Amino acid sequence: MALKKGQPTPPSHSPGERQDARNLETLLQTLLDEDPSKRRWAARDLAEHPAATGALVSRLRRETDATVLQVIVTALGCLANDEAIRGLIDCLYSENAMLRNTAIEVLKELPDPVAPHMGELLHDADPDVRIFAVNVLESLRHPQVEAWLVEVILKDEHINVCATAVDLLGEVGGPQSRDALAALKQRFPEEPYIQFAADLALKRIGVE
Amino acid sequence: MPKSTIISDEDFQKFREFFYRKTGMLFEDSKRYFVDKRLLERMTATGCESFRTYFTMLRFQASGAELQTLINAMTVNETYFFREEYQFRCLVDSILKEIITHHPASRPIRIWSVPSSSGEEPYGIAMYLLEHWPQLEHWDVEIISSDIDTRILEQARAGLYASRAIQHVPAPLLKKYFRRMGAQYQISQTLREAVEFTRVNVHDTADMRSHRHFDVIFCRNLLIYFDDLSRKKTAESFFDALNPGGFICLGHSESMSRISPLFQIRRFPEAIVYQKPLEAR
Amino acid sequence: MKRILVIDDAATVRLYHREILEQAGFAVTEAVNGLEALEKLETGPPFDLYLVDINMPKLDGYGFLRALRKKDIPQAPAIMISTESSPSDRADALMAGANLYIIKPIKPDQLLPLVRGLLGEERQP
Numbered sequence: 001m002a003l004k005k006g007q008p009t010p011p012s013h014s015p016g017e018r019q020d021a022r023n024l025e026t027l028l029q030t031l032l033d034e035d036p037s038k039r040r041w042a043a044r045d046l047a048e049h050p051a052a053t054g055a056l057v058s059r060l061r062r063e064t065d066a067t068v069l070q071v072i073v074t075a076l077g078c079l080a081n082d083e084a085i086r087g088l089i090d091c092l093y094s095e096n097a098m099l100r101n102t103a104i105e106v107l108k109e110l111p112d113p114v115a116p117h118m119g120e121l122l123h124d125a126d127p128d129v130r131i132f133a134v135n136v137l138e139s140l141r142h143p144q145v146e147a148w149l150v151e152v153i154l155k156d157e158h159i160n161v162c163a164t165a166v167d168l169l170g171e172v173g174g175p176q177s178r179d180a181l182a183a184l185k186q187r188f189p190e191e192p193y194i195q196f197a198a199d200l201a202l203k204r205i206g207v208e
Numbered sequence: 209m210p211k212s213t214i215i216s217d218e219d220f221q222k223f224r225e226f227f228y229r230k231t232g233m234l235f236e237d238s239k240r241y242f243v244d245k246r247l248l249e250r251m252t253a254t255g256c257e258s259f260r261t262y263f264t265m266l267r268f269q270a271s272g273a274e275l276q277t278l279i280n281a282m283t284v285n286e287t288y289f290f291r292e293e294y295q296f297r298c299l300v301d302s303i304l305k306e307i308i309t310h311h312p313a314s315r316p317i318r319i320w321s322v323p324s325s326s327g328e329e330p331y332g333i334a335m336y337l338l339e340h341w342p343q344l345e346h347w348d349v350e351i352i353s354s355d356i357d358t359r360i361l362e363q364a365r366a367g368l369y370a371s372r373a374i375q376h377v378p379a380p381l382l383k384k385y386f387r388r389m390g391a392q393y394q395i396s397q398t399l400r401e402a403v404e405f406t407r408v409n410v411h412d413t414a415d416m417r418s419h420r421h422f423d424v425i426f427c428r429n430l431l432i433y434f435d436d437l438s439r440k441k442t443a444e445s446f447f448d449a450l451n452p453g454g455f456i457c458l459g460h461s462e463s464m465s466r467i468s469p470l471f472q473i474r475r476f477p478e479a480i481v482y483q484k485p486l487e488a489r
Numbered sequence: 490m491k492r493i494l495v496i497d498d499a500a501t502v503r504l505y506h507r508e509i510l511e512q513a514g515f516a517v518t519e520a521v522n523g524l525e526a527l528e529k530l531e532t533g534p535p536f537d538l539y540l541v542d543i544n545m546p547k548l549d550g551y552g553f554l555r556a557l558r559k560k561d562i563p564q565a566p567a568i569m570i571s572t573e574s575s576p577s578d579r580a581d582a583l584m585a586g587a588n589l590y591i592i593k594p595i596k597p598d599q600l601l602p603l604v605r606g607l608l609g610e611e612r613q614p
Contacts, residue, residue, distance in 0.1 A: 001346050003337065003348075003350075003399075004348045004350050005350070005402060005404050006318060006350025007350075008352060008354075008406050008419040008420075009419060010315070010318070035489060036489050041417070041448060044413055044445065044448075045417075066469075070440075070470060071444050078441065097543070097549045097552075098469070098552070101549055104546065105440070106440075109437040110437075127572075128572065128573060135544075139229075139230075141270055142268070143268065160572040160594065163502075163594055164572075167499040167502065170222065170500070171225065171500075192594075192596050193505055193593070193595060196501075196505050196508075197501045200504070201501075203218050204219075206218060463525065463528060465524035465547060465548075466522075466525070467547075469547045469548050469552075473524070473531060475531035480532065
């Protein structure tokens with residue numbers, strides 16, 4: 001027994017697995033296989049097939065295995081077409097916290113396809129969805145981020161939506177956020193957290 | 209120096225939080241001088257006159273290229289033999305000890321080292337096993353090592369190193385496993401024949417699909433350069449490249465806790481590593 | 490000095506809690522999500538109390554508490570912090586292993602008595 005030169009995949013393992021056809025039709029079938037590992041491989045491969053977006057989105061609603069869910073969300077993030085983005089946005093309304101949070105993480109990375117939906121999300125009737133929308137802005141590389149955040153702290157009536165937005169303004173805020181931050185302090189004068197976070201953001205924006 | 213090129217305390221805090229979120233690297237106050245110096249260098253290089261301009265570029269640049277460059281500047285990215293050696297100790301003293309409790313005796317234990325770079329890591333692992341893992345008498349071990357860069361793979365296969373790369377190799381090992389060739393050192397034929405080098409782009413699903421059934425993956429100081437989505441995708445591919453109960457070792461400033469919830473955190477005396485649950489399917 | 494682990498993905502919230510708790514004489518460690526919190530448990534001495542946000546990436550507050558309560562370490566009280574207030578959330582938090590469930594925004598004079606109470610400490614003069 002010793003060090004041996006190996007192969008990328010040992011030929012003796014799981015006969016047939018590498019010969020599995022990877023065409024769209026077979027992959028869509030494998031996405032429903034009872035073996036979660038096969039479902040993960042199928043979902044990963046389907047990330048290269050825009051035509052599979054609908055199947056991935058509908059699998060997302062039924063999938064019970066957390067590891068497969070993660071891979072499907074990633075696949076939709078890689079596809080990043082409008083159908084995929086809508087599928088991910090739907091997750092913000094899910095009761096499954098893991099699914100919701102994973103979708104938020106992926107949406108954060110997709111500024112261009114996410115931007116057209118941001119206005120609507122930030123005005124959703126459910127304050128939790130508005131908070132999740134603000135969470136998406138955290139890492140979104142989009143020029144409008146600051147403007148969206150300013151609008152939230154000026155107009156959103158829910159304190160926790162504002163609290164989430166003001167946290168981000170400490171990072172992305174520029175001089176144009178100053179008035180909005182001051183106004184926010186006026187709107188919630190009795191709330192120590194808002195005062196703290198707005199002061200911190202103002203301090204970080206600094207004087208210029 | 210104009211006032212605006214000074215990095216204020218608030219700028220530093222803001223930068224520190226952002227960088228921590230993006231990379232998991234947290235700079236203590238004592239690193240302030242180092243951080244400021246690197247930031248000012250990058251500001252000069254990119255023509256940004258104020259920290260604010262630079263930070264906005266870092267935060268919003270679509271390609272993320274400046275963030276990558278900055279991570280490079282903030283990390284000491286040198287390859288040499290036995291870099292982060294505590295992980296090799298962890299491999300022989302803890303990880304393999306656990307793996308052999310459930311590994312089928314008829315099958316080799318498989319280790320994947322990505323990226324191979326010029327081969328210091330996979331050859332280092334091979335040496336470590338030969339020197340410090342007596343169980344090698346009873347088990348076959350295969351080491352596969354991959355890189356995206358075919359030129360560096362050729363270099364790795366040739367196994368020729370300048371003296372700087374071997375500075376941490378103890379003299380007896382140097383004598384045993386290297387041959388002096390002019391100003392360079394070549395790794396022994398036995399070791400060169402023990403490691404299989406392959407070309408892999410970790411972003412490519414087909415490349416990743418062809419590398420499977422590993423018990424241990426070393427992927428150190430690679431994921432830190434990726435954006436969040438690529439990082440997550442790569443970690444998920446590694447999950448499926450591992451056998452159930454297999455381990456993944458990341459670089460010392462990297463944490464799977466920032467990347468994917470698929471793995472379990474395992475604390476061994478030598479290091480924190482991440483495990484695909486034994487019961488995972 | 491009692492050690493408190495503050496787990497929240499928002500940097501400002503962590504800083505806010507840190508300032509309140511440090512001024513009251515506690516030692517604070519931060520984690521950005523539930524997984525990182527679990528990692529902190531592996532790398533240092535045990536904590537005396539956990540302040541846990543519900544919604545976080547990678548591993549949320551419920552997931553963290555469930556994993557924490559299964560661990561073979563000295564158990565400590567946990568306060569779950571939520572932005573919602575539907576009755577099921579409270580029940581879920583307590584089921585997952587929280588000792589208390591409070592709703593954001595948090596005020597210092599609300600938080601400190603709860604923390605001291607859970608730690609079995611007398612109110613300081």
